[in-house]
Amino acid sequence: PLSAIRYPLSAIRYPLPMVLLAALHLYPVKSCRGIAVAEVTVTGAGLEHDREWMVVTPEGRFVTQREEPPLARVVAALDGGALTLAAAGAGSVSVPLELRGGEVAVTVWRDRCRAFDQGEDAARWLSDFIGRPLRLVRFDPAGRRLSEPAWTSGVEAPNRFSDGFALLAISRASLADLNARLPAPLPVNRFRPNLVLDGLPPYGEDRLTELVAGAARLRRVKPCTRCVITSTDQATGTVVGDEPLRTLKSYRWDAGLRGVAFGQNLIVLAGAGVRLRAGQELHAA
Numbered sequence: 535p536l537s538a539i540r541y542p543l544s545a546i547r548y549p550l551p552m553v554l555l556a557a558l559h560l561y562p563v564k565s566c567r568g569i570a571v572a573e574v575t576v577t578g579a580g581l582e583h584d585r586e587w588m589v590v591t592p593e594g595r596f597v598t599q600r601e602e603p604p605l606a607r608v609v610a611a612l613d614g615g616a617l618t619l620a621a622a623g624a625g626s627v628s629v630p631l632e633l634r635g636g637e638v639a640v641t642v643w644r645d646r647c648r649a650f651d652q653g654e655d656a657a658r659w660l661s662d663f664i665g666r667p668l669r670l671v672r673f674d675p676a677g678r679r680l681s682e683p684a685w686t687s688g689v690e691a692p693n694r695f696s697d698g699f700a701l702l703a704i705s706r707a708s709l710a711d712l713n714a715r716l717p718a719p720l721p722v723n724r725f726r727p728n729l730v731l732d733g734l735p736p737y738g739e740d741r742l743t744e745l746v747a748g749a750a751r752l753r754r755v756k757p758c759t760r761c762v763i764t765s766t767d768q769a770t771g772t773v774v775g776d777e778p779l780r781t782l783k784s785y786r787w788d789a790g791l792r793g794v795a796f797g798q799n800l801i802v803l804a805g806a807g808v809r810l811r812a813g814q815e816l817h818a819a
Contacts, residue, residue, distance in 0.1 A: 552817065552818065553734060553745065553818045554732040555810060555814050557812050558570065559727060559729075560574060560583060560584050561585055562583050562612055563610040563670070564589070564695045565599045565600075565602075565606075566609070566619070567606055567607065567608060567723075568726055568768075569609075572811065572812050573810060574809070574810055575807060575808070575809055576805050576807065576809075577806050578806045579694050580694065580701050581700075581701070585695040586673050587617060587670055587672050588672075589602075590640050590668065590669050590670075592668075592669060596640065596641060599763045600763060603772060603773055604771035606766055606767070606768045606769075606771040607769075607770070608621050615631050615632070616630050616631060627656050629656050637651075638671060643698070645679055647674070647695070648676065648677035649671035649672060649673055650671060651669060651670075651671055652670040657669040682698060685799075686753075687755075691802070698756075700801050701728045701729060701799065701800040702726065702729070702797050703728065703731055703745070703754075703798050703800055704797040705731040705732070705736070705739045706732050707732075707734055707735055708796070709725070712778060715781050724764050724766075724778070727797055729752075729800075739797065739798045740795075742818055742819070743819045745818060746817040747805070748805065748808050749804060749805040751805055752800045752803065753800060754799070755799055755800065757788060757795035757796075757797075757799070759793030760795070762779070764778055764796075778796075779794060
């Protein structure tokens with residue numbers, strides 16, 4: 535499918551250089567605002583606490599910025615043994631990390647997952663903020679949700695409530711190249727990456743095989759096809775026009791995936807327990 539993507543191959547240098555992990559981002563609650571972190575622990579399902587919680591309907595169906603853009607305004611913070619949700623003008627609510635909650639079944643795309651309901655206080659806060667009945671759930675680690683084996687070459691690659699894969703990586707050079715084509719530049723938070731890479735040419739992440747940090751091995755498995763969330767201002771929670779999708783379609787259309795590709799999905803092959811730090815060097819293969 536990558537053969538359908540048009541970008542300047544002359545910009546790709548071989549072999550790929552050492553890569554700098556310029557920034558790390560966590561998204562504790564799926565589709566709520568991300569947070570930059572200085573360091574984080576790798577788990578078999580991605581970064582610790584990443585997409586561990588999710589907003590759902592009372593029936594258990596997942597809810598994202600695709601249908602509720604104001605979720606971008608919800609700041610999810612992990613501090614003092616609790617997950618705290620807050621938004622300007624709406625106050626906050628905290629859920630203790632030790633809370634288990636009642637067992638529920640939830641759906642993410644076509645996957646049925648086990649989860650724990652996070653209680654009435656969180657449900658009331660979310661429902662009042664969005665203006666419809668909603669609940670907060672937490673992924674049950676005793677259950678397993680695996681990435682699509684057709685993309686992982688048969689490797690059993692767990693993730694939690696991400697759209698499908700444990701990690702998303704984007705290079706600064708790719709964003710700079712895109713911004714040079716846009717009417718107005720966009721911040722990296724429009725694309726919600728976990729790993730922001732430096733030291734690659736534009737779209738050099740497309741040619742990675744693995745990123746290695748000590749015992750941690752992260753394998754690139756699939757281009758990330760982008761949706762309307764990239765058009766949502768992550769500060770205001772409002773959809774602003776049709777960029778960057780319109781521009782991306784002009785040069786990053788993937789016919790096989792039937793979408794525009796920007797960034798790369800990765801899985802964790804090894805290294806649970808390894809700490810990643812913003813600013814460290816990664817071996818690129």
